[in-house]
Amino acid sequence: MQSATLLKLLKMPAAACGLAWATWAAPVHAQATETLTEWDIQVQPVPSRIVAEAQARFEKANPQVKVVRSAILNDPYKTKIKIAFGANEPPCVFSSWGGGPLREYVRAGQVTDLSPYLAKDEAFRERFVASSFDTAKTDGKTYGVPAENTSLLVIYYNTELFAKLKLQPPKTWPELLQAVETLKANGVAPFALANKSKWPGSMFYMYLVDRIGGAEVFRKAADRAPGGSFADPAFVEAGKRLQELVKAGAFAQGFNGLDYDIGSSRRLLYSGKAAMTLMGSWEGATIKNENPEFSKKLDFFAFPSLPGGKSATGVVGTVGDNFYSISKACKQPDLAFNLIKAMVDDTSVQARLADNRIVPIKGLKVTEPNQQRLMAMLADSKSVQLWYDQDLPPKLGELHKDLVQSLFALSVTPEEAAQKMETAAKAELH
Amino acid sequence: MTSSSISLALPVARRRRHLAARWAPVFFLAPSVALLLLFLLYPLLESFHLSLLKWNGLGANGIFTGTDNWVQLLHDTVFWHALGNNLLLGLMSVLVQLPIAMALALMLDKASRGSRILKILYFLPLLFSSVAVGVVFKNILDPNFGPINAGLHALGLDALAQDWLGDKRYALGSVIAVICWQNVPFYMILFLAGLASFPPELHEAATLDRATPATIFWRIKMPHLQGTIRTAAMLSVIGSLRYFDLIYVMTGGGPDGSSEVMATYMYRTVFASFQLGYGSTIASAMFLVVTLIAGFGMRLTRRFETQV
Numbered sequence: 001m002q003s004a005t006l007l008k009l010l011k012m013p014a015a016a017c018g019l020a021w022a023t024w025a026a027p028v029h030a031q032a033t034e035t036l037t038e039w040d041i042q043v044q045p046v047p048s049r050i051v052a053e054a055q056a057r058f059e060k061a062n063p064q065v066k067v068v069r070s071a072i073l074n075d076p077y078k079t080k081i082k083i084a085f086g087a088n089e090p091p092c093v094f095s096s097w098g099g100g101p102l103r104e105y106v107r108a109g110q111v112t113d114l115s116p117y118l119a120k121d122e123a124f125r126e127r128f129v130a131s132s133f134d135t136a137k138t139d140g141k142t143y144g145v146p147a148e149n150t151s152l153l154v155i156y157y158n159t160e161l162f163a164k165l166k167l168q169p170p171k172t173w174p175e176l177l178q179a180v181e182t183l184k185a186n187g188v189a190p191f192a193l194a195n196k197s198k199w200p201g202s203m204f205y206m207y208l209v210d211r212i213g214g215a216e217v218f219r220k221a222a223d224r225a226p227g228g229s230f231a232d233p234a235f236v237e238a239g240k241r242l243q244e245l246v247k248a249g250a251f252a253q254g255f256n257g258l259d260y261d262i263g264s265s266r267r268l269l270y271s272g273k274a275a276m277t278l279m280g281s282w283e284g285a286t287i288k289n290e291n292p293e294f295s296k297k298l299d300f301f302a303f304p305s306l307p308g309g310k311s312a313t314g315v316v317g318t319v320g321d322n323f324y325s326i327s328k329a330c331k332q333p334d335l336a337f338n339l340i341k342a343m344v345d346d347t348s349v350q351a352r353l354a355d356n357r358i359v360p361i362k363g364l365k366v367t368e369p370n371q372q373r374l375m376a377m378l379a380d381s382k383s384v385q386l387w388y389d390q391d392l393p394p395k396l397g398e399l400h401k402d403l404v405q406s407l408f409a410l411s412v413t414p415e416e417a418a419q420k421m422e423t424a425a426k427a428e429l430h
Numbered sequence: 431m432t433s434s435s436i437s438l439a440l441p442v443a444r445r446r447r448h449l450a451a452r453w454a455p456v457f458f459l460a461p462s463v464a465l466l467l468l469f470l471l472y473p474l475l476e477s478f479h480l481s482l483l484k485w486n487g488l489g490a491n492g493i494f495t496g497t498d499n500w501v502q503l504l505h506d507t508v509f510w511h512a513l514g515n516n517l518l519l520g521l522m523s524v525l526v527q528l529p530i531a532m533a534l535a536l537m538l539d540k541a542s543r544g545s546r547i548l549k550i551l552y553f554l555p556l557l558f559s560s561v562a563v564g565v566v567f568k569n570i571l572d573p574n575f576g577p578i579n580a581g582l583h584a585l586g587l588d589a590l591a592q593d594w595l596g597d598k599r600y601a602l603g604s605v606i607a608v609i610c611w612q613n614v615p616f617y618m619i620l621f622l623a624g625l626a627s628f629p630p631e632l633h634e635a636a637t638l639d640r641a642t643p644a645t646i647f648w649r650i651k652m653p654h655l656q657g658t659i660r661t662a663a664m665l666s667v668i669g670s671l672r673y674f675d676l677i678y679v680m681t682g683g684g685p686d687g688s689s690e691v692m693a694t695y696m697y698r699t700v701f702a703s704f705q706l707g708y709g710s711t712i713a714s715a716m717f718l719v720v721t722l723i724a725g726f727g728m729r730l731t732r733r734f735e736t737q738v
Contacts, residue, residue: 082488104488104704195596196595196682196684253573254593254596256596256597257595259568267575394704395704405684406687409598409685
């Protein structure tokens with residue numbers, strides 16, 4: 001198309017620069033005749049170093065290859081990778097969260113099917129927990145390798161506050177409401193929530209649906225399986241329970257306007273103004289880095305069960321947070337696959353473990369007690385529900401987050417929200 | 431012989447110069463025109479073209495759906511709500527920013543000594559990046575830790591302490607207030623420049639005639655500044671229609687869509703929902719709205735000028 005020619009035109013100066021660079025750099029990398037581009041979001045010092053070191057090992061083993069890496073901040077990454085694919089100029093190896101957005105690239109014919117590679121390399125595939133590939137699958141084919149972490153949603157709480165008010169971590173919904181009541185009566189906001197970004201609020205809704213209807217209810221609705229519907233009573237009930245919490249005053253003031261990215265919810269915890277927060281298990285490490293003193297008072301418990309609910313142990317989260325995939329535009333997919341293997345080799349996995357991140361590898365020896373508890377939760381659970389906004393196609397994922405924010409604002413009824421989601425799903429999913 | 435050759439040579443030289451004079455503008459303008467075509471006209475036409483497609487912006491081209499996106503836009507309550515917010519923002523900008531800017535400009539114009547420091551001080555908000563301003567004000571407006579609510583509580587005005595960004599009744603108003611704070615300096619400078627061109631003799635003559643400061647302002651300075659004020663009003667309305675950055679940082683268009691403007695809606699549609707076709711429709715509609723209002727405003731201004 002026209003835009004392609006335009007792009008070529010725009011790239012000419014860039015190409016010229018690249019050429020100049022190549023000529024200048026030639027003596028340094030005399031043997032490197034091939035380059036592999038790689039984009040990821042590991043910008044924090046330790047995670048970034050782990051990826052860089054893995055790539056250095058790969059380059060040492062393959063002296064003819066030079067890896068050109070870009071580590072990009074989380075949100076800009078989402079925009080950048082989309083534009084790169086739109087312009088048909090994606091990197092060779094790229095990271096994603098699997099699910100809906102990755103599926104968009106797959107359906108556009110821009111991602112390499114990794115199933116043949118995995119079939120050929122049984123030993124490599126067998127290292128991983130089988131279910132860890134699930135979110136990177138489309139139509140039975142695998143498009144990504146889980147590499148960075150296992151993240152589960154849990155409720156973090158201030159043990160000191162709980163002890164002072166003689167509270168126990170609630171196991172059931174009525175117990176949770178009781179705790180909310182007690183905390184409020186003592187001038188403490190029960191939950192810190194920063195829902196400007198919408199995904200933190202969505203976490204409550206996802207757990208409620210999972211507890212009430214089990215994992216199948218979402219799966220069936222998302223896959224448009226017989227009987228599956230986003231207007232299913234479980235979704236409506238989840239909306240009701242969510243608004244029950246809002247009406248009970250369970251959230252610190254300002255929740256729909258607070259920004260997670262600038263630490264608004266954690267600040268409420270640190271100051272003792274709020275007692276709990278529902279967040280991914282990365283939050284433990286974040287708090288440890290941000291406020292080591294407070295981190296000593298921190299503990300977590302599983303989302304409570306609901307009366308009459310179908311599931312008490314299901315978890316929301318992701319096994320294999322961050323998948324590495326290969327684009328179709330990559331001219332050396334075999335080399336790229338070897339690069340991915342290097343990025344998930346034993347050295348990298350151990351280094352991540354030391355950094356409190358658990359790559360979904362079988363038989364990984366987890367010694368840190370909190371990590372062990374998380375792993376036990378995962379082992380007890382029959383299912384892992386990926387974030388809806390990553391599981392669904394982007395358009396529906398956005399609608400889901402918008403609707404949940406409206407539920408929190410009490411400006412839509414649970415029935416309306418469920419119906420709107422179902423109407424959109426009918427139009428969007430086939 | 432020599433004379434004849436000269437007589438022949440002259441017209442040739444003149445013709446050549448004539449030719450050069452005729453083509454010179456073309457040569458000089460060609461690079462800018464080419465750039466304009468490439469970076470202004472082409473993307474414009476391309477986005478209109480994209481607005482006719484159903485496309486997620488990836489790989490193979492989208493499906494041509496004709497005017498489907500435009501029909502959808504006409505029925506899209508979110509878009510109309512966003513447009514309404516843009517218009518409200520424009521109105522508030524004119525009604526709030528311009529009078530404050532004018533007051534500051536008059537004050538600075540009068541206070542000749544020491545006014546340079548004040549000028550710089552008042553100008554500062556415009557120099558900060560919108561992202562930084564957004565983050566700072568998110569903290570200032572924070573209902574739990576922000577100084578505004580803390581101040582209100584300290585004064586015993588608990589009822590006035592609100593959830594400024596998280597409550598859909600106040601979010602848009604809060605954002606508009608910050609936008610005004612950030613943009614007032616720009617119009618202040620504009621008015622100061624206008625006032626600087628005000629002939630001092632006029633002022634002296636008026637004082638000799640014992641005109642009160644109010645009379646001088648309303649009868650002499652205001653008419654003198656009319657053109658500047660109209661320009662400022664136009665700029666602020668057009669700027670408001672295209673507004674994006676501060677709102678994106680402070681509320682992301684939320685909560686619950688309450689502070690959504692056309693540009694934030696377009697961004698979300700293209701980059702979060704992967705709807706490049708429909709997002710382009712929103713962008714094109716934005717272009718049409720701005721062009722329409724700007725054209726209308728300019729006509730109105732011109733009529734005013736011929737009347738005055």
